Every structure is written in C-alpha cells, then in structure tokens.
Amino acid sequence: MxxxxxxxxxxxxxxxxxxxxxxxxxxxxxxxxxxxxxxxxxxxxxxxxxxxxxxxxxxxxxxxxxxxxxxxxxxxxxxxxxxxxxxxxxxxxxxxxxxxxxxxEKPGQTRTLIEVMARAAAYYKAQLKASPRAIEYCKKRGLSGEVAARFGIGYAPDGWQNLEAVFADYNADELKVAGLIIENEAGRRYDRFRDRLMIPIVTPKGEIIAFGGRIIDQGEPKYLNSPETPLFEKGRELFGLPQARQALRETNTAIVTEGYMDVIALSQNGVGNAVATLGTATTPTHVQKLLRQVDRIVFSFDGDNAGRKAAWRALENALEALADNKQIGFVFLPAEHDPDSFIREFGKPEFDRLVAQAMPLSDFLLRELAQRCDLTSSEGKARLIYEAKPLLLKLPTPLLRLQLVKRLAEASGFAQPEVERLCELKSYTPAPPARAKRTAPSLTRNLLRIVLHKPQLARRIPVALLPDTPERPALARLHQLVSASHETASYAVLREQLRGLPEESIIEHAASELLGLPFDEEGADTEFQDTLGKLQEGGEKRAFNELQMKAQQFGVAGLSAAEKQAYIQFLTTKANRS
Missing domain, CATH: 3.90.580.10 (Zinc finger, CHC2-type domain)
Structure with missing residues (x-):
C-alpha cells in the first residue's frame, strides 16, 4: 500500500x-x-x-x-x-x-531481518573455513573455492545454540522471524541449522533472504530450507538467479533443476544458466519470472519416478505463462542420475547435448497422456480427450494449441472440429469481416492517441458519447483516472495506475504505436475537439437510424413520447440542412 x-x-x-x-x-x-x-x-x-x-x-x-x-x-x-x-x-x-x-510487517522489520541474515551468513562462511570436515565434504562434491565463494557457501556447525556467538540477544524476536532459530513448546530455543552445508538464497539486489542446508554425510532430512518469512516466499524465489543472470542472456535459455546442489555442480562444470526451485514444485510465478528473461526454459529433473512427477507438475504450472514465441523443454536423465551426478560423470558437452535436444512440451504432454490411456480402445481414446481438455483450456497460445488439437485428433480418431467442440475451444477459423461502421473505431483510436500524448484531455471525454469500440473501455478508464487526480498526470503515472487492470494491454499497445510518430502539441486541443465533434455526429446518426428502423417496423405510434420528440427533431434538423 x-x-x-x-x-x-x-x-x-x-x-x-x-x-x-x-x-x-x-x-x-x-x-x-x-x-x-x-x-x-x-x-x-x-x-x-x-x-x-x-x-x-x-x-x-x-x-x-x-x-x-x-x-x-x-x-x-x-x-x-x-x-x-x-x-x-x-x-x-x-x-x-x-x-x-x-x-x-513492523516498521523497519525488513531491513532488520536482512541485516540479521547477512550476519548469520558471514558466521557460516567463517565456520566453513574453520571446519576441515566441511571442507573435505566440499572437495568430495567437487566444489572449488571459487564456486563456493560465488554462491556464498558456509557451514553451520553441530550444536544447539551456536548462533549465540553471533547474536548477543539470542532471544530476540528477529531470529525467530528470520527462521534462524526454533522455539519449542517449552519456550527453549535452538538453532534451526546444525551440521549442514549452508547455501544462501540471494535476491537480484544481493540480499540474503533465506538459507538451504545440506546435511553433511548421512542424516534426515537431506535438505532443510528456511521456513517462509516476511523476506522469503518459496513459491516466488529461484535459487541461483542472480549468479545465472549473465549466462541467461548469453544462452537465452534457463535450465530449471530441483535442488541447489544441482545448480552449484552445473556452475562448477561450466553450465552457468541453471536455477532451482526451493523445496516446492515449479509455480506459474517461477515460469513467468524466467520467461521475462529468456525465450526457452528446459526442466532437468532426476531420472526417477519422482522426477517425472515433478516434471508433469512443472508442465501443468507452465501452461498459463506460455506464449507462442517461447519454448519449454524437458530433459530426463537416466534413473540413477540427477544433474549433479550426471555432469560430474559425463561432463559439460554431454549435458549440453541433452539440453539442446530436450523434449518439447507438446511431445511430453502428449506422451504422458497417451501412457494413461489405452489408445486401442474407444474408451481410451475418449479418455485422452477428457484428460487433455483442462490442459488445452489453460494454454493462452493459439498456435501451439492448434498444433496440439491436430495431434490429439490424429491420436484419438476424432475430427479436429470435434476435438475443439468437445474441449470447448473456440475455433480459430477467421470470422468474415463485419460490415460495421468504419469511421467510429478510427475516431476512438485517434482520440486515444491524442489523450496518451496529452493525458489532461481525458477529463473532457464525454464517456456516454463513445461508441462501442475496442478503445471505449480504455478511454473510459483514462477519463476516470485523470478526473480523479488533481495533478497533471503523465503517461508514466497513468501506466502505473493501470497495472493489473483489464485496459492495461490495449493502452500499452496504443502507446507503443506512438513511438517515432510526429505529434502536433499545439494543435492537440483543436484535433481533440474536432474528433469529439465527429463522434457526436456519428452518435446522432446512429440514434436517428435506430429510431427510423423502429418507426418503420412499428409505425410512429410505436415510439414513446420522448422517442417521437427526438425523431421529429432529427427530421427537422435533416430538412434544414438539406
């Protein structure tokens, strides 16, 4: 707020x-x-x-x-x-x-929690240097000092209250809120992370918001993440994103893995464009965040059954964020491997080959659905379409959806129009152009162009006069926003006020068309008034035509008193003009 x-x-x-x-x-x-x-x-x-x-x-x-x-x-x-x-x-x-x-949150709480996390991270890093056992573990995992420094890796020693050495007030609320300590039912406090390799979760600004702890040698749970806190929401965050930023730009591809050790191992072996989800399934927010930065995402999960289930959940959550100019693929490693073990055994060239040849989302989707259905029977073919329907309805990409419909039709024996009808999809057969008024849309489009150049004019828009065109909702919204403000609004201010509103996209599109086009600032008011005049003439003409059609159908007696008066006024004005 x-x-x-x-x-x-x-x-x-x-x-x-x-x-x-x-x-x-x-x-x-x-x-x-x-x-x-x-x-x-x-x-x-x-x-x-x-x-x-x-x-x-x-x-x-x-x-x-x-x-x-x-x-x-x-x-x-x-x-x-x-x-x-x-x-x-x-x-x-x-x-x-x-x-x-x-x-x-409490005033100033975010800054306090970030400082607490930074002090804890510094302590864990110092403890790693002082622990031969933790250093030996890193060497066994093939981690160099350079990659450990790059990811800020540390070590939480064994023991119940080691953080007392860092924080004089071990009972401070901030330690519990930050997820660094746990308080039991008896009120006794102890460190959440003990005898674990500590991997900080870092924001693009370089602020530590959480930790992931990997057990040294044997123990359960193998991985322990920070709980959700005012700083950390695991469904929104991706491990390794700040470190991967440059490689993401260079490759235009993001590799998504299940664990942060996978990301670190891939980075150690020259694959810098990997990130990981944090103890949760891939969410639509994860996918949206990555597709803002790259055109291709490749999910690389473990080769076991759990990895395949995780891949399917990733597919389901990726569908809504997909666009026709974006690609999503899946790499399935041998059952005994994860990305960490695979790249250490087979090297970067072989892993790069798998990423380049990743199974496209459409192939994975159709293969998984086909495995659930017996396509030799009528019941199985019907179930294929039943299972596909909710997935197709999620897809916002008309081109990919059309391709999937065609392939589903081939696999099921249904005709393509039948698949579209059964899945309640709109057909993409172009509709014949409507014989609509051609002047009104161009007038409202011109009005929108003028208002985006000079937003204060939006106050003078007679919303009731606007015809039902694609630009009408946008003009009405701009009129509302500008009228509610006492300041002279700029486009940038209006753009932020529009964030998340239905009219956002059409105004974005109209604004992009303005770039590079000349605009007469001095003549804006005159052009605005002229456009309103033409809209008024068009509105009067439409109103007259509607009354005339009603009079022809029901006779003048079928008009109300107000309609008769308006009809007579129109006829009189028309006669005077001629």
Whole structure:
C-alpha cells in the first residue's frame, strides 16, 4: 500500500533514459533512444525508450513499461521492492500507508531481518573455513573455492545454540522471524541449522533472504530450507538467479533443476544458466519470472519416478505463462542420475547435448497422456480427450494449441472440429469481416492517441458519447483516472495506475504505436475537439437510424413520447440542412 502521490513524485524524479542506460547502453534514435532488448536475444535494436513519455517498449518481444516496470523485469523484483530500489536511487524515503505497513510487517522489520541474515551468513562462511570436515565434504562434491565463494557457501556447525556467538540477544524476536532459530513448546530455543552445508538464497539486489542446508554425510532430512518469512516466499524465489543472470542472456535459455546442489555442480562444470526451485514444485510465478528473461526454459529433473512427477507438475504450472514465441523443454536423465551426478560423470558437452535436444512440451504432454490411456480402445481414446481438455483450456497460445488439437485428433480418431467442440475451444477459423461502421473505431483510436500524448484531455471525454469500440473501455478508464487526480498526470503515472487492470494491454499497445510518430502539441486541443465533434455526429446518426428502423417496423405510434420528440427533431434538423 504505497501512496499514489509518492509514486507520482518518484516517477517525476527518476529519468527512465538514465535508469535504462545504467543497465543497457542506449543510443540516440531520433526523438527516442534505442538498444538491443535486455529481455530477449536480438541482433538489431528493437528496444526503444521515450524520454518525453518516460516509458520503454520492445517491438520484438513486446516488453513495455515505466521505470518501475523496467526494474521489476530486469532485476526480477516485485512491485514494492522495485519502488524501494528506485526510491533509494532518487534519495527518497518510501512512506508507509496509514493503518499498516507493507505486507503487515513492523516498521523497519525488513531491513532488520536482512541485516540479521547477512550476519548469520558471514558466521557460516567463517565456520566453513574453520571446519576441515566441511571442507573435505566440499572437495568430495567437487566444489572449488571459487564456486563456493560465488554462491556464498558456509557451514553451520553441530550444536544447539551456536548462533549465540553471533547474536548477543539470542532471544530476540528477529531470529525467530528470520527462521534462524526454533522455539519449542517449552519456550527453549535452538538453532534451526546444525551440521549442514549452508547455501544462501540471494535476491537480484544481493540480499540474503533465506538459507538451504545440506546435511553433511548421512542424516534426515537431506535438505532443510528456511521456513517462509516476511523476506522469503518459496513459491516466488529461484535459487541461483542472480549468479545465472549473465549466462541467461548469453544462452537465452534457463535450465530449471530441483535442488541447489544441482545448480552449484552445473556452475562448477561450466553450465552457468541453471536455477532451482526451493523445496516446492515449479509455480506459474517461477515460469513467468524466467520467461521475462529468456525465450526457452528446459526442466532437468532426476531420472526417477519422482522426477517425472515433478516434471508433469512443472508442465501443468507452465501452461498459463506460455506464449507462442517461447519454448519449454524437458530433459530426463537416466534413473540413477540427477544433474549433479550426471555432469560430474559425463561432463559439460554431454549435458549440453541433452539440453539442446530436450523434449518439447507438446511431445511430453502428449506422451504422458497417451501412457494413461489405452489408445486401442474407444474408451481410451475418449479418455485422452477428457484428460487433455483442462490442459488445452489453460494454454493462452493459439498456435501451439492448434498444433496440439491436430495431434490429439490424429491420436484419438476424432475430427479436429470435434476435438475443439468437445474441449470447448473456440475455433480459430477467421470470422468474415463485419460490415460495421468504419469511421467510429478510427475516431476512438485517434482520440486515444491524442489523450496518451496529452493525458489532461481525458477529463473532457464525454464517456456516454463513445461508441462501442475496442478503445471505449480504455478511454473510459483514462477519463476516470485523470478526473480523479488533481495533478497533471503523465503517461508514466497513468501506466502505473493501470497495472493489473483489464485496459492495461490495449493502452500499452496504443502507446507503443506512438513511438517515432510526429505529434502536433499545439494543435492537440483543436484535433481533440474536432474528433469529439465527429463522434457526436456519428452518435446522432446512429440514434436517428435506430429510431427510423423502429418507426418503420412499428409505425410512429410505436415510439414513446420522448422517442417521437427526438425523431421529429432529427427530421427537422435533416430538412434544414438539406
């Protein structure tokens, strides 16, 4: 809950050109700036930053947003963290909303917890250097000092209250909230992590938010993660993402594994673009976060039955985030191997070959469904379509969905239209162009263009006058937002107010069309008024036609008193004009 006024002030103070240029070198391109897109691989620059409108747009992958959106996409942050990051750059302090603070945390709690985690990490790193047993274990796993430093690996010694050596007040609430200590029913406290190799979970900003502990030698559980805390939500975080960032850009591929030791082993052997989920199944948020940065995800799970089940859950959760220009594949290792053991035995070239030849999502989906059904029987073929239906309905990608429907039709013996009907899918046969009014959509589109250039004009939009066109909801929403503000809103401010609203995408698309097009600032008011005049004429014409059709069908006596008066007025005006 960040005050809207603060977001406006922040966007007014941060220059998006300076911000983006600090991450991606920009070159002047007419009135705008251009670069190769940081969110997908390309050779020719299609990423454009507008200094006047304070937004970026990529004509290649469609990435679009303000300074806040850029930090969220590039750094993989949430909205609140992006605000805090930009505020820090601008020397501003983020105010907390009245009544409660962010995520119901205590004032200043986040910073305190981050400091607590950093002190614990420093202690664990020092303990690793002092423990011959832990060092020997790392060597046995083939981990070099360089990779241990890269991932900040440490060691939690055996013993119940070792963190007393770090924190003078072992009973401080922060230690329990951060997940470093456990308190039993009797109120006695002890360290959560004991005799474990400690791997920090780090955010893109370099802040430690959690730990993963791997038991030394034998013991259960083999892996122990921090509990969920105000800092750590395991369904949103990926281990190794900050360390993998450069390799992700270079390869345009993210390899997702089940464990952090897999990521560390792959990195040790030259595969730097691997990340891992943290004690949970892959979530749609994980997939969305990765697909903002790469065009291809390859899931590499253990070769046993549990690994195959994890792969299927990953597939189910990936479907909603998929796009036709993105790819998802699956690598299935031999049953006795995980990525860690496989790359140590067979080396990087063989692992790279498996990743390059990963089974496409569509093949994995169809193969798994076919294994559940007896395709030699009518019942089995019917079940194939039954099992496929919820998966197809999740897919937002029309091209891939069409390919899957065709293959399901071949496998089941149903005709393609029958599969679409049984799965309640909309047919993708192009509908014949409607004989609709051609002027009204172009007028509302022009109105939207003018308003995005000069948002204060949105106050003067007569919403009731707008015809039912694709632009109408967007114009109505802009009218609402600008009318509710006493300030002169910029496009960047409006863009943030639109975040998550239904009209967001159409306004994004319209804004991207403005880039590079000339606009007469001085003539904006006149053009706006002229467009409204034409819309009013069109509205009057439509109203007259509707009344005329009703009069012809039911006679003038079939009109209400108000309709008769309006009809007579229309006829009189028409006669006077002629």
């Amino acid at each position: 960040i005050p809207e006024s603060f977001i406006q002030d922040l966007l007014a103070r941060v220059d998006i050109v300076d911000l983006v240029d600090s991450y991606v070198p920009l070159k002047k391109a007419g009135a705008n700036y251009a670069a190769c897109c940081p969110f997908h691989n390309e050779k020719s620059p299609s990423f454009t930053v507008s200094p006047t409108k304070q937004f970026y747009h990529c004509f290649g992958c469609g990435a679009h947003g303000t300074a806040i959106g850029f930090v969220m996409e590039y750094q993989g942050m949430g909205f609140v963290d992006a605000i805090k990051d930009l505020a820090g750059r601008a020397g501003m302090v983020v105010p907390e909303s009245e009544g409660r603070s962010f995520q119901d």
